[in-house]
């Protein structure tokens with residue numbers, strides 16, 4: 124096939140075989156967030172490039188090398204969103220919904236775009252569910268975010284496969300003092316740092332902590348620790364968070380090297396990581412960004428949020444065999460009709476049944492093929508029952524009711540009694 128008729132590298136179709144699992148995952152998260160009182164917000168996929176530069180930070184992987192940026196026909200520089208926080212902050216400011224200290228607990232879902240090297244768990248169009256909370260500054264809300272994800276892992280059967288890593292980056296003042304100490308230390312070991320880290324030392328020194336380079340990691344063993352530079356307020360905040368996680372019984376490890384790739388974080392940062400996905404091990408990540416709203420032109424507004432990668436979590440459900448059994452069956456009842464008159468009757472009968480059983484998954488395959496081929500399709504659909512409507516059944520106003528999964532013999536059921544009968548034998552979700 125010519126290249127222009129193929130999907131763009133790193134941007135995937137999600138095929139009908141895969142969508143049930145996606146919908147199960149998305150539905151589980153949406154229900155959970157609803158139950159905790161979070162409300163959905165939907166932002167555009169494209170924003171002014173400047174928005175991301177200002178919020179994410181010029182010297183970050185995303186802004187330096189991962190954004191899909193283009194000029195539109197007016198000559199404005201636009202960017203396909205690489206993450207959701209920037210647009211969400213833009214939206215709440217634009218609509219004034221965090222003004223006067225108003226609390227907002229918001230969540231969003233949708234595609235994000237980053238020009239990275241595609242591999243398992245890393246794509247150029249990927250999907251996140253994220254949430255942002257504005258105007259709550261205490262550690263209780265940081266804890267709520269983590270507690271919710273912990274519940275989610277429980278519902279999905281993933282608790283044993285994920286680990287929580289935590290760190291505190293302090294306020295911008297204490298982080299500034301730490302940055303100075305770190306730069307001084309690293310400058311004294313400049314020749315032992317990898318090239319990327321040497322560059323980052325000048326532009327974004329905290330990111331050196333993030334390095335994958337073994338030599339640089341060895342140098343970092345003796346580097347100053349953020350924990351020793353934390354201001355009292357950040358320290359108390361961090362202790363408050365840990366106490367709440369302990370109270371709920373959520374295990375965590377403190378990772379002093381966890382700095383996250385974006386500039387806007389302060390105080391709490393956290394990641395849920397797994398060893399089940401190879402190198403792409405972070406499934407959910409977030410933290411507090413108390414300075415961001417002000418930095419973007421709003422009043423000082425505390426904020427905290429996270430985002431999880433849907434592809435990685437779907438991969439995990441598959442890898443750990445946590446795909447619910449019932450997803451393999453998308454049809455409850457399959458109606459086969461034979462002959463023109465029976466077909467018409469089948470259509471109106473099926474609509475009557477749908478009126479009475481709106482959740483019934485009923486597929487009608489009127490007129491297509493022989494009895495045998497229709498029956499094969501009914502069986503292949505995974506349906507529990509086939510309904511058969513031919514000339515004889517039509518004359519008697521009945522249907523043949525045939526269990527397809529070995530639950531008894533075929534019987535004849537009057538049209539008027541059909542909905543009631545189906546209600547007793549198909550468990551509806």
Ligand code: ATP
Pocket residue numbers: 206237239244245246247248249250251383384403404405406407408409430431432433434435
């Ligand atoms: P990584 O370190 O894996 O690059 P990140 O720190 O860049 O992740 P965030 O910006 O925090 O990621 O995004 C939150 C989550 O979104 C990640 O934890 C991950 O699950 C998912 N994610 C990020 N980038 C991608 C991608 N290119 N493909 C698939 N999922 C991704």
Ligand code: MG
Pocket residue numbers: 184384
């Ligand atoms: Mg990344």
